[in-house]
Amino acid sequence: MLTSLADLEARYRRASPNSRALFEQGRSYTAGAAKGAYYYPPYPLTMARGQGCYLWDVDGRRYVDCANHHTAQVLGHGNELVEAAVREQMQKGIALGAPIGIESEIARAMCDRVDALERIRFVNSGTEATLHAIRLARGYTQRGKIAKFEGGYHGSHDAVEVSVAPPLDQAGPADAPIAVPTAGGMSPSAASEAIILPYSDPEAVERLVAEHASELACVLFDPKAGVLDIQPDFARAVRDITRRHGILLIFDEIVGFRTSVGGLQEVYGIDPDLSCFGKIIGGGFPVGAFGGRADLMDLFDNSQQATGFFQSGTFSAHPVAMAAGLATLNELTPQTIAHLNALGTRLKDQLNALFADRAIAAQAVCTGSVFSIYFARGPIANYRALAATDKTLIQPLFLSLIEQGYFLGPGLGMCALSAPMDPGHIDGLVAAVGNALAEIA
């Protein structure tokens, strides 16, 4: 007899009383959770500590961390060099109200790695990075609208919280999606200023961009690394279309940057006008960055004359985040990235072989070392395909993997591997998925 979701939840509750108590204690002060992404049913595990590729919860259970703080912890937890850099910076000073020199070092390291990056600015989150990149694009082009892809996520400011996961009955035709606001309280202009493009359909992108070219400041492209199966040809088509129509291309590297020394844009062979970064480049501290063409970014340079453009923030380019980020980049050598990507390929191949073996309509999508698991057969190349996947077994699989000591992202989307992992961890995860399926499918 198959194990039900209710049985798995009951087992989860029995195994995590301390997490439950802490959740109950905190929920009235935090409106349910300290942040939206920290909640999943029936209540989230509270973690006590992390080391290497492992996490320990407050009930003393150990997990292989396959989420890695929303993909940010590419080196896992407690990396010695990152911790040493953080300690050293903290001894010198945490926030000194002046540049400390390390900002230029990490700026140079980023520009050395990414061909299309001539200048860069640091902020506190990916959200802030896309906000400033869009503002720059609007100011430079003197046009008000932006285009983004249906299902693409670029953070939580109004301009980009449009058609992130729209209900299909509101989303319009697949090749001409309607702009749907994501959250209550957004400015009505967010949707009216957004043109929504479908992933993996270059003809529709060409048509929509051509139709709106005179009012578009930019096309924002989130490649949905490890979430959608986006082909390099499609990325190159988007670059070609935007260039032909004179529209700035803003490429979101916030998740995909870990795929290669030069980011996912290097893998795709594209040169965006602006790129946005976050997650791994802060070594686990809050960070974001945006940059690209010098003629665009130099509009922020008010040192010679007032340009009318400005970007700043109290904690932008925070010393500790810069130190941790630089140490992380130094550790993220071509060899480390090759190791991570090989683990990703091993996981994808083994999971897909397992699903085929068991004749289960499921698949793993993987870009480098970021992966998702879906219950569906066809390619997951756009938002509509993702929305059509069967969600019934996602939560049972998630809970069963927790029980077996593997902590994935809730929903099993945008999970991530870390450098301390070895093939044994991958084989263990695949075996755990196999055990789970035997129980639930």
Ligand SMILES: Cc1ncc(COP(=O)(O)O)c(C=O)c1O
């Ligand atoms: C592709 C992408 N862009 C932007 C963001 C926003 O970054 P942050 O959460 O640091 O604001 C995220 C966050 O998950 C993301 O996945």
